[in-house]
Structures are given as structure tokens and as C-alpha cells.
Amino acid sequence: MGKSIIVKDVTFQYSEEIILKRLGFKIQEKTFISIIGPNGSGKSTLLKMIARNLEPCKGNIILGERDLREYTAKGLAQQMAVVHQGTEVAYNFTVEDIVLMGRHPHLHRFQREGSKDIAIVKEVMKLTNTWHLKERPINEISGGERQRVIIARALAQEPKVILLDEPTSALDIHHQIEILDLLRRLNQEKDVTIVAVLHDLNLAARYSKEVLLLYEGNMITMGSTEEVITVNHLKKAYNMEMIVDRNIHTGYLQVTPISVKK
Numbered sequence: 001m002g003k004s005i006i007v008k009d010v011t012f013q014y015s016e017e018i019i020l021k022r023l024g025f026k027i028q029e030k031t032f033i034s035i036i037g038p039n040g041s042g043k044s045t046l047l048k049m050i051a052r053n054l055e056p057c058k059g060n061i062i063l064g065e066r067d068l069r070e071y072t073a074k075g076l077a078q079q080m081a082v083v084h085q086g087t088e089v090a091y092n093f094t095v096e097d098i099v100l101m102g103r104h105p106h107l108h109r110f111q112r113e114g115s116k117d118i119a120i121v122k123e124v125m126k127l128t129n130t131w132h133l134k135e136r137p138i139n140e141i142s143g144g145e146r147q148r149v150i151i152a153r154a155l156a157q158e159p160k161v162i163l164l165d166e167p168t169s170a171l172d173i174h175h176q177i178e179i180l181d182l183l184r185r186l187n188q189e190k191d192v193t194i195v196a197v198l199h200d201l202n203l204a205a206r207y208s209k210e211v212l213l214l215y216e217g218n219m220i221t222m223g224s225t226e227e228v229i230t231v232n233h234l235k236k237a238y239n240m241e242m243i244v245d246r247n248i249h250t251g252y253l254q255v256t257p258i259s260v261k262k
């Protein structure tokens with residue numbers, strides 16, 4: 001069962017400039033929500049706050065029933081997995097060891113991974129198409145392969161919520177669809193809450209149940225994909241003319257940019 005996330009009147013600034021301005025919204029426990037918005041609108045900052053990598057300057061965030069601040073690091077990792085942008089890993093472990101680290105929140109101190117952990121690791125590596133890389137050093141594979149390994153590690157955590165920042169940016173079209181299909185399956189079949197920052201509006205429209213549109217640190221709107229991905233909302237955020245219609249073959253909502261407004 002997924003977990004809900006409540007963002008309550010959250011403000012954030014790195015220095016003088018306020019980056020996120022009194023944001024308030026609720027992410028439902030079984031949703032697949034995409035956070036969209038132009039460069040610099042605050043998407044990654046918001047995701048880092050939900051991941052507890054950054055602390056709100058004002059306001060608070062509730063995961064399930066408890067304030068995010070109340071969780072121990074291990075307790076939080078049992079609930080939530082995070083796939084950040086940029087996948088450089090400090091130590092050159094093998095791919096399999098990296099994915100195995102995803103099991104640590106479920107082990108006692110000094111407990112070694114058991115056969116159940118090994119089986120989960122194998123399963124998620126097969127699902128993310130990384131099993132064939134298992135003996136390779138993590139920093140000696142391609143960026144797209146590493147992205148899939150980091151996603152595999154997140155899945156190995158068996159979290160209730162997965163946060164992803166641009167999970168498909170390094171992936172070719174085949175692997176983009178493969179990973180997003182997998183996230184959708186986890187959402188539909190295992191009720192995992194998925195929160196993803198996505199730049200590609202067509203992928204956001206195709207996979208999300210809900211969308212949150214950020215612009216200069218404010219939420220322009222949040223709601224179902226159809227409610228949010230409209231010509232007017234997109235014009236406000238991206239300052240350009242777009243066509244929003246449905247693909248005649250797939251029926252998915254699609255966005256076609258026309259021209260930049262002058």
C-alpha cells in the first residue's frame with residue numbers, strides 16, 4: 001500500500017531569493033504524479049524536500065501519518081526510495097552490490113543479506129534489464145545503464161513511495177518506455193506511490209494519473225492529467241503556443257509545441 005504525502009505551506013530558499021513559495025498540496029497514496037514546469041521552477045528542490053535531503057524553511061511535510069522529521073533514516077528508507085538526477089556513484093562497487101544496498105533498510109545491524117534479499121535483487125535487476133551487468137563496476141557502464149541500476153536499487157528497497165528526478169533523461173526511447181511501464185505496473189499492481197519530475201510533457205501525459213505544474217516556485221495548478229495539461233496552463237508556464245490533442249493511434253494526450261511567444 002502506498003503512502004500519501006502532504007506538503008503544508010512550505011517555503012524554501014537557498015539564500016535570499018525564495019525558491020518555493022508557500023506550497024500546499026496533497027499527493028494521494030495510490031497516485032502516479034508528475035511534477036512539470038520550466039527550468040529553474042523549483043521541481044528538483046521540491047523533490048529534495050520531499051526526500052528529506054533539504055529541510056523546508058517554513059512549513060512541514062507529512063508522509064503517511066507522521067511528519068517527515070520524525071522518521072529515522074532507516075525508517076524513512078523503508079517507506080521511500082529516491083532516484084536523484086545524476087547517477088555518479090562515489091565508490092566503484094559492482095552493479096550487483098549497488099542494487100544489494102537497496103536491501104539494507106530491511107536488515108538488522110551487521111545482518112548479512114539472505115536468500116530472500118538475493119532473490120529480490122535478481123528480480124528487480126531482471127525487471128530493469130540490468131542483470132547482465134551484475135559483475136561490472138558501476139562507474140564503468142554507460143549513463144543510461146547506470147540510471148537503470150539506480151532505479152533497480154530503489155525497487156530493491158520495496159518502498160511505498162518512489163521519488164524520481166528526471167528518471168528517463170539518460171535513457172533511449174526503448175528504455176524510457178520500459179522504465180515508465182514498470183513504474184506504472186508498480187503503481188497499478190502494488191499501489192506504490194510514484195512521484196516523478198518529468199520534462200517530457202508527452203511522457204507525463206501518457207503515464208501520470210495526476211500532474212503538478214510549477215512556475216517560478218508557485219504551483220500554477222495540480223489535478224488530473226487532462227485538467228492540468230491544457231493550452232492555457234502550458235502557455236502560462238512555458239510562454240509558448242502549443243497544441244494539446246489526442247494521438248489518433250494511441251488515444252494518449254499529446255503536446256505539440258508551435259512557436260515561442262514574442
Ligand SMILES: Nc1ncnc2c1ncn2[C@@H]1O[C@H](COP(=O)(O)OP(=O)(O)OP(=O)(O)O)[C@@H](O)[C@H]1O
Nearest residue numbers: 014015019037038039040041042043044045046199
Ligand atoms: N544548491 C543551490 N544553491 C542555490 N540556488 C540553487 C541551488 N539549487 C538550485 N538553485 C536555484 O533554485 C531554483 C530552482 O532550481 P531547481 O533545480 O529546483 O529547478 P528545476 O525546476 O528542477 O530546474 P531544471 O528543470 O532546470 O532541472 C533555480 O533558480 C536554481 O538556480
